[in-house]
Amino acid sequence: MLKITDLELLVGGVAHLAAINASFQPGTLTTILGRTGAGKTTLMRAIAGLIAPDRGQILLDGTGWTRLPPWKRPVAMVTQQFINYPHLNVRDNVAFPLVRAGVAKADAAARAEAALARVGLAAMVDRRPSALSGGQQQRVAIARALVKKAPVLLLDEPFVNLDYNLREAFRKDLVDLLAVETGTVVLYASTDPREALQMGDQIVLLADGRIVQSGSPRDVFANPASLTAARVVNDPPINPIPFHQNGVADFGALGQQAITLPSGAYTLGLRASDIRAGGPHQARVTLTEVTGSETLTHLSLNGLDLVMQEKSVVLRSPGDVVGVHLDLHKGLVFGADGQRAGV
């Protein structure tokens, strides 16, 4: 088990990681989900030993790692950039960690070729990385990480620099490849909630260097503990609708659980998919984004900026007026402190 306790890392007095406490079981894939700058890469680099934390411990099966240099840590890592050795051919690239670990060259080459066959690069073993496409280069890096059979595998947004179609295909391939790594702790950093919900056995939400929630993807998505967590786990981001409650009221019909709210200021978090066209509220279109087969329509409704998500391509122009329906009963209520209210 990989355990992280009280991990803290300051850069120029600013906390890039703070109070990180988490444990990860072998054979599970945990998605570290957070927006750009949330601290995902910093956390991965701290685990790999590429940067030293100011406080806290990283333990694998009870053994402390904090003082170990990166080359002595049993970690494999794939980064956002397609990192390979430019002076080595593809086979030698993948065999590199094995040769460093003392595996005989012939054996290392054979194991490297087997790993390359698993990622679909069997025919390219003699090429240099520079002769491969970006996707193929990243497959080489993945093969090199897998061949090491390290107990901890860190995947830091490995497909972020690939185009959409390639990313979708690789994600599925990666899940298949990792299915056989039963004894490995796999951490997968991502900014894409859909990716996190599809891939992970568990999910850790990171914001401003802190873990804001963790659990199963379904639970975290259905019941975000805070507005911050709701913002991280929803893409497009959740629509915050502020309101004020006077007197205690039972909002049993609101959300999935019955809640009672005392007087105070609240925010109703409404997912973009819970706003539908064809309702009584007249909203003005400010922007339309067509992404694949979906349409995100940015709306202005009574001074509120909202995003509506539709599972079809609908072309609207800025200034158009569209009637919308808000499924308020599906909304999540958060208190003034940003925490989930009444749960």
Next chain:
Amino acid sequence: MYRQKYLFLLPGLLVLVAIILFPLLFTIRVSFSSWDVYNPGLDWIGGENYGRLWEDARYWQALGRLTLLSVTTVLIQYVLGFALALMVWRDLAARRLFRVLFLIPMMTTPVVMSVLWRTIFHESLGPLNPILESLGIGAAPWLSSAGWAFAAVVIVEVWQWTPFMFLLLLAGLLSLPNEPYLAAKIDGAGPVRTFFSVTFPMLGAISVGAILIRLIEASKIMETVYVLTSGGPGTSTETSSYYIYIRGMRDFQIGYSAALSLTYLIIMIVALTVIAKLLVRALVKDAA
């Protein structure tokens, strides 16, 4: 119509012929003459000079000495230059300081530098021997013993040209991408292993270039020997260039020294070509 473009090459070609080809052809012709202080002129004596050269043990000894001197000095320069470049590679302040500091030996005229070193090496008046004595090492006959004189030439050459290696290799190091180093750390390679598996191979092409440039320059060594030892004691530090200079300019055997020069030129071209191919095969991965 596009053939006219070759006309634009003509001026350059003419200059090239005038400054390279003509002297070379003239030297070839002179090498088949007996031109000396008594019989100046281009008489034809066939291959007599080349026959004499073949029997000239002093010439071949000078060539052997030059080979030893070139290989030794360039190897030491490469190792020292590489070590120094690695030391300051990651340190911006040190890099700036050493870059300026190391330019000084390179910019010093070899004759001036050799005069300075001759003073330093002076066995009774120079500062080096007292320093060695104070350190308990003892004085050395720097310029009066064959072995020590050879060592003195090596030291001066290394002192002057290590900065060249340093600057070239430092430029190479600074051009290396960071990503393979990150990968090497993750893949279990410590600093020493990273040097041999990542840095050294990635600097292969630059290393070959630097070594070859220095070998070409070292094979022409003349001023240092001339000022520091005058080829002595005896002929123990005499190199090919210096020997050719003695035969041509001191003994005025122009025909014979032309034959010596041409032979030396051919040997150097062949040797350096072979060395270049071997170095490329050994150090540059792309050549595999």
